[in-house]
Amino acid sequence: MKRIYLDSNSAMPTRREVVEEMLPFFTEHYGNPSSIHELGKKPRRAMEVARERVASLIGSDPSEIIFTSGATESINLALRGPIPFRGPGKDRIVISQADHQSVRATSAAIENSGLRRSVLELDGSGRISMEEAERTIGEDVYMVSIPFASHEVGTLQPLGEVLELVKEHGALFHIDLTTSAFQIPFDVKELDADLVTLSSVDLMGPKGVGALFVRKGTGISGLIKGGGHERGLRSGSENIPGIVGFGAAAEYVKQNMSIYSPRLCSIRDHLIKGLLGIPDSHLNGHPKSRLPNNANIRFDYVEGESMLLLLDMNGISVSSGSACTQKNLEPSRTLLSMGLRHEEAHGSLQFTMNPDNTMEDAKYVISIMPEIVEQLRDMSPLYNP
Amino acid sequence: MKRIYLDSNSAMPTRREVVEEMLPFFTEHYGNPSSIHELGKKPRRAMEVARERVASLIGSDPSEIIFTSGATESINLALRGPIPFRGPGKDRIVISQADHQSVRATSAAIENSGLRRSVLELDGSGRISMEEAERTIGEDVYMVSIPFASHEVGTLQPLGEVLELVKEHGALFHIDLTTSAFQIPFDVKELDADLVTLSSVDLMGPKGVGALFVRKGTGISGLIKGGGHERGLRSGSENIPGIVGFGAAAEYVKQNMSIYSPRLCSIRDHLIKGLLGIPDSHLNGHPKSRLPNNANIRFDYVEGESMLLLLDMNGISVSSGSACTQKNLEPSRTLLSMGLRHEEAHGSLQFTMNPDNTMEDAKYVISIMPEIVEQLRDMSPLYNP
Amino acid sequence: MTRLEYTKKVLEHFKNPRNVGEMEDADAIGTVGNPVCGDMMELSIKVEGDKIEDIKFRTFGCASAIATTSMLTELVKGMDLKDAENIKWADVVKGLEGLPPVKVHCSLLAVEALKAALYEYYRKKGINRTDLKPRDDEGDEHHGDSEKACGPLI
Amino acid sequence: MTRLEYTKKVLEHFKNPRNVGEMEDADAIGTVGNPVCGDMMELSIKVEGDKIEDIKFRTFGCASAIATTSMLTELVKGMDLKDAENIKWADVVKGLEGLPPVKVHCSLLAVEALKAALYEYYRKKGINRTDLKPRDDEGDEHHGDSEKACGPLI
Numbered sequence A, B: 001m002k003r004i005y006l007d008s009n010s011a012m013p014t015r016r017e018v019v020e021e022m023l024p025f026f027t028e029h030y031g032n033p034s035s036i037h038e039l040g041k042k043p044r045r046a047m048e049v050a051r052e053r054v055a056s057l058i059g060s061d062p063s064e065i066i067f068t069s070g071a072t073e074s075i076n077l078a079l080r081g082p083i084p085f086r087g088p089g090k091d092r093i094v095i096s097q098a099d100h101q102s103v104r105a106t107s108a109a110i111e112n113s114g115l116r117r118s119v120l121e122l123d124g125s126g127r128i129s130m131e132e133a134e135r136t137i138g139e140d141v142y143m144v145s146i147p148f149a150s151h152e153v154g155t156l157q158p159l160g161e162v163l164e165l166v167k168e169h170g171a172l173f174h175i176d177l178t179t180s181a182f183q184i185p186f187d188v189k190e191l192d193a194d195l196v197t198l199s200s201v202d203l204m205g206p207k208g209v210g211a212l213f214v215r216k217g218t219g220i221s222g223l224i225k226g227g228g229h230e231r232g233l234r235s236g237s238e239n240i241p242g243i244v245g246f247g248a249a250a251e252y253v254k255q256n257m258s259i260y261s262p263r264l265c266s267i268r269d270h271l272i273k274g275l276l277g278i279p280d281s282h283l284n285g286h287p288k289s290r291l292p293n294n295a296n297i298r299f300d301y302v303e304g305e306s307m308l309l310l311l312d313m314n315g316i317s318v319s320s321g322s323a324c325t326q327k328n329l330e331p332s333r334t335l336l337s338m339g340l341r342h343e344e345a346h347g348s349l350q351f352t353m354n355p356d357n358t359m360e361d362a363k364y365v366i367s368i369m370p371e372i373v374e375q376l377r378d379m380s381p382l383y384n385p
Numbered sequence C, D: 001m002t003r004l005e006y007t008k009k010v011l012e013h014f015k016n017p018r019n020v021g022e023m024e025d026a027d028a029i030g031t032v033g034n035p036v037c038g039d040m041m042e043l044s045i046k047v048e049g050d051k052i053e054d055i056k057f058r059t060f061g062c063a064s065a066i067a068t069t070s071m072l073t074e075l076v077k078g079m080d081l082k083d084a085e086n087i088k089w090a091d092v093v094k095g096l097e098g099l100p101p102v103k104v105h106c107s108l109l110a111v112e113a114l115k116a117a118l119y120e121y122y123r124k125k126g127i128n129r130t131d132l133k134p135r136d137d138e139g140d141e142h143h144g145d146s147e148k149a150c151g152p153l154i
């Protein structure tokens, strides 16, 4: 059975040419980049090339890129690192219900440690409301964290407007670019956020590597202490093969995004249109202002995990916003914040693509989905047509 | 020119068969292990196999192994994670001058945050003194951290004796096993430490992966917050290829340590004997009770980096305990604690091996070293023979 | 980490559930759960003498909710009412050759549905079997707002 | 990260240092630095008329310490005393086509050594050139015990 992978939010394959670039750094150029003998040189230079490539993807200076072990660590560093440097009276962090759990959990820990936290709700399309943002962001805020887009429903956020507010109140701005970086261009010169989280796996690079952009002059202290690597902000011997792969992936994305992103938009729109042909189905998130790779659909009267498993039995991998999947039993906070009822959240599926996906994939899903929904509705006590 | 690598403390090559095991997890089994569809299965199972292999190396239960991004992160987690769970009045951490900088820097941060810290000094052979340990470890100590051996001078530490003291005073015991794990067997059932740090690259696995053994029942909270991976102690999507490689390396070490370690001892002893043939040269660390892969020699009247570079020009990679190398200008605290004068510390070289090294390597170094030392002594104002 | 995975038996029941549907001439219907919590079950029974002659179910919920209800109907179809009363969630789990820990509540819910149907059956006959009366609060356990409820599985 | 790396010129001077050694008939010897700090330099000069006729050095220290002293001797050999006085650390660094930032202090030390030798030369002639007198405290800068002194390079 051909497998159709539509769960790129959960993980993406590493591109073969990226793996090729990594390989010599396992067995041949295995030295420590801090070594001053011959074997330090290749890894040191390769790391610098990778840093330049990652920086180039977001228009930053290489010295503003701090390598980490992934998006979650970058987010922990971004949100907590500036705390010791925050101004007097600045003891609140503002996040949004569009944020990933790593932002939520980190800010919850910050709250537990004695600071305060506000969480911006979302409108029906999955966007934060500028009205609420204006009410919420005040002089006591040291940081505002907003994702470029909701990774779940794909809705883009009004970053430019938020940025103005943030600057007006002398706060720092962190943008989680994890999900959008491979598909929508971003430049820190155009949108002068202070901190930006990037993840390698979400650029089709290897897992276990990420980066935090830290704008020059931003006061921040490291979380992981030790040998003082990464300008003292992230100690620990560098994961050179991973960093090299990250750089190669960033380069690939930069060169090819303009080719594959429009294609992903077409597939997405076809998929959405096809699935909305099923009665009592609805699009979650904004119809236009959304990530090219994301279609999030809810089907009334049925539950996500059941659909997910039947799709899986038909060779299709997706994620669900359901209570019954993943590691916890909570329905998605993003969906609830958008005003969905619990049972609607439970009946939502995320279809997320990468450049390997094709129009045929969408067509196959559209051909399979109606019978799956019907089969489950037939046994649902909620469904009485 | 053939290259002889004697800087395994700085980095080790990843074994080819380890890389082979990792490869399918980049491009083929790239799913997220939390995914309930088909593509989650292979990574999930592979991660469990890796966990069992790493656990097996130190005789622990797989559920006691927490995967991290490396030794430095494991150490940060080990030293700071238990703080919220420490008993009343327990506000001091005890470390030693044999510890790696990551232990020193983490405990310094702990001290800065309001707790206290004691640092055990070393005797002339590089061992902590039990007398000082007895004086230092009291009821107010929540944790004692000692490495299995000094990574610099190779001297083994009296872990069993320290453990008794630690238990007597109701503290936790953390052992940094980073440097010793590939060369000396260790079993958490025989030595019941509470926390043990392991590193993949130091087992000839990939960089960017580590583990912390956390004995069942140990109160500890995670540092990196997010999706609640690794029993809530280490959030972030798992680095599956890295973890698979770590497991494969642990398995290799377990199977082969008894073959290569005695061989490393012979090479080490030959190297030490040969180099001590140079006038005014001395062994740093204990002559017998030392890591099989470590020879640390000091040469009077000359400075480490100069020797290191001349060795490098002759195809030999080593590290120095010198002020002038690496990222900082400080001489090694381990060497100073052992009573060496600054200029002696500056003139010390670390020769550290891995199983790829041969007796020929030692012989070549022994043949080259005398002229290098002579050349530098000839231009040293300290040397007036 | 097989704790995340379903047994073959669960998947088989999920894919080909037994006794699905509504029953026109049911003697009693038990409904438990709440779509808000992600699962809801409806069990219809037909009793002949002291035996559960026929049983049908409809379930909104995840694969294990569907499989446990299906398994339960298979277990109790043809059974004496007395014996059916004594069915335990563990019997359902055993019939399915195991359930991931996080899904065990589904088997509890299926047993609750059966009890609700039996309660209704007796109630209609004028017998008040309070011991079979469904609790009002089920489902709540996995529906808090605390960080804990959102925590990892193990 | 070329900041960690030496230029070809540095390595060449390190490998084949010019004017190494002691001088039997030196007119003056300047010694600066301290082995405790990892580098120490000794410069011997021979003066003829107003010119540095000959110069020799001995250095204990890292590659850049050796290379900067070697470079300095090459620069000032045959030079007028006046011009030699005005040699700057930047001239030495330029001669070497650059030094990693963390090693720049070596070039300062080499210039200090020259001044010390010149100071000594004038002193012997009865001229007190306090402006050339070596500072007592050099070397101290990279020898603290603070965490900061132990921090990363950049």
Ligand SMILES: Cc1ncc(COP(=O)(O)O)c(C=O)c1O
Residues within 6 Å of the ligand: A009, A010, A070, A071, A072, A073, A100, A102, A147, A151, A176, A178, A179, A199, A201, B235, B236, B237, B238
């Ligand atoms: C928007 C967003 N931020 C952060 C993360 C955390 O990434 P990781 O688990 O790779 O650390 C994710 C993960 O999918 C994400 O989607």
Ligand SMILES: Cc1ncc(COP(=O)(O)O)c(C=O)c1O
Residues within 6 Å of the ligand: A235, A236, A237, A238, B009, B010, B070, B071, B072, B073, B100, B102, B147, B151, B176, B178, B179, B199, B201
């Ligand atoms: C004994 C010891 N502990 C910890 C570390 C830190 O390891 P890493 O830099 O891989 O995080 C090292 C590094 O070499 C070490 O030798």
